[in-house]
Amino acid sequence: MDEFLATPHCLAGTRGSDKMAPGSPGSSSRASSAQESPRRDALTQMSLELAAISANMLTRQDKKELVADLRSAIREEVAAVRQDLTALEHRVDELEVQRLQAEQQQRATDLATSRQGNLLLELRRQVEDLENRGRRNNIRVRGLPESEGESPREILEGLFTQVLGEEAPPDFGLERAHRALRPPRRDGLPRDLVCCFQSFQLKETIMRAARTQRTITYMDSRVSLYHDLSPLTLDARRALKPLTGLLQQKRIPYKWGFLFSLQARVNNRWLAVRWPNDVPRFLRAAGLPEIPVPNWILENPPTRPTGPTVPAENLMEDTQQRSPIRREGPSASEE
Structure with a gap:
């Protein structure tokens, strides 16, 4: 192609040389034949290349077959995608059903747990009340020195006699009297003394008398009286x-x-x-x-328990419509 396009320039140079030096008729024909030979070769080469390109080009039938193949492949792919989407849709539906069932079960479980929690709290409150009722005849005394071989009953009867003064009865009717049921304290402070009265009214009389006294000193120690809770x-x-x-x-x-x-x-x-x-x-x-x-x-x-933190004068107890409850022996929870 380059040679073919460059031919006019060669011809132009030939014409110029003719003008400058005109030759004989024989030499002019030979030069023309020599110049036309490369042109024919170039045209021939171009024809061959165009023929090759034309031979490699798709025919209409080839295009139809190619389009048909593409359509068939696309249909297969679309069918496969639709099948996958259908399977996913079924799985999503199943998951939705399972999720709804799980939510219903969770709500039922939460409701049952809430009811059970409320029931346990009420049972705990009732157990707490029953334990307090079982301690209604008890007094916890704090501050009395502790010594080996002591007699808690005699110590407490002397203390209660001092608190009541002339109103002290000859017999306090203590069912039991003992130190708090736990090992001695590491800080050296004495353990509380716990006693149980046969008469709830006598116990309340002692607590009312203790509330009227700002300080109670017994055995050279400051003593505090508490309800046993x-x-x-x-x-x-x-x-x-x-x-x-x-x-x-x-x-x-x-x-x-x-x-x-x-x-x-x-x-x-x-x-x-x-x-x-x-x-x-x-x-x-x-x-x-x-x-x-x-x-x-x-x-x-x-x-x-290590004893109440609120003194008796700050404790206000609704004791109406309650009967005394007696117990035969101390429990481990009275420590």
């Missing part, structure tokens, strides 16, 4: 100590109720806290600021 009740009272402190600061009267509750009189109406989730509502109803109160049910598991 269950570990669950003690844990709850310890947890509510920030709230009772706030009530004392605001001079709001309060008392402890049984079954366990903290009751306060605000604006001529009684508000009560029985469960940890009652605290926020209690604070809002009483117009008190929010304070952190631990969840004594979840965060404070029952521990072995």
Whole structure:
């Protein structure tokens, strides 16, 4: 092709040479034949190349066959994709059904768990109340020195005689008297003395007399008298100590109720806290600021009792319509 396109330039040079030096007629014909020979070769080469290209080109029939093959392959692929989508759709439907069933089962399980949790809490509250009822005739005395060979009954009868004074009976009717049922304390402090009265009225008389006295000194020691309460009740009272402190600061009267509750009189109406989730509502109803109160049910598991932390003069117990309950011997929970 380059040679063919370059031919006119050769011819132009030939014409120029003719003008400059015209030759004979024989030499001119030979030069023309010599120039036409490369042109024919170039044309021939081009014809061969075009023939080769034409031979390699697709015919209409080839194109139809190729399109038919492509359509067939696409149909097969689309059918396979549709089949996969159908299978996925079935699987998704099955998963949706399973998810709905799982949600229903989960809701049923949550409901049953909630009911069981509420039932367990109520059973715990009843057990707590039963244990407190079993301790209703008990008094826990703190501060009396401990010595070997001591007689807890004689020590307590002397203390109660001092507390009651002239009203002391000749016989206190103690069913039992003993130190708290646990090893001696490492800090050297004496263990509490626990006693059980046969008469609930006599026990209440001693506690009322103790509340009227600011300090009680016996055996050269300062002594405190407490109601003997269950570990669950003690844990709850310890947890509510920030709230009772706030009530004392605001001079709001309060008392402890049984079954366990903290009751306060605000604006001529009684508000009560029985469960940890009652605290926020209690604070809002009483117009008190929010304070952190631990969840004594979840965060404070029952521990072995070491004695109450609230003195007898701060304990207000609803003792009406309750009969004395006697027990034959001490239990391990009275430590």
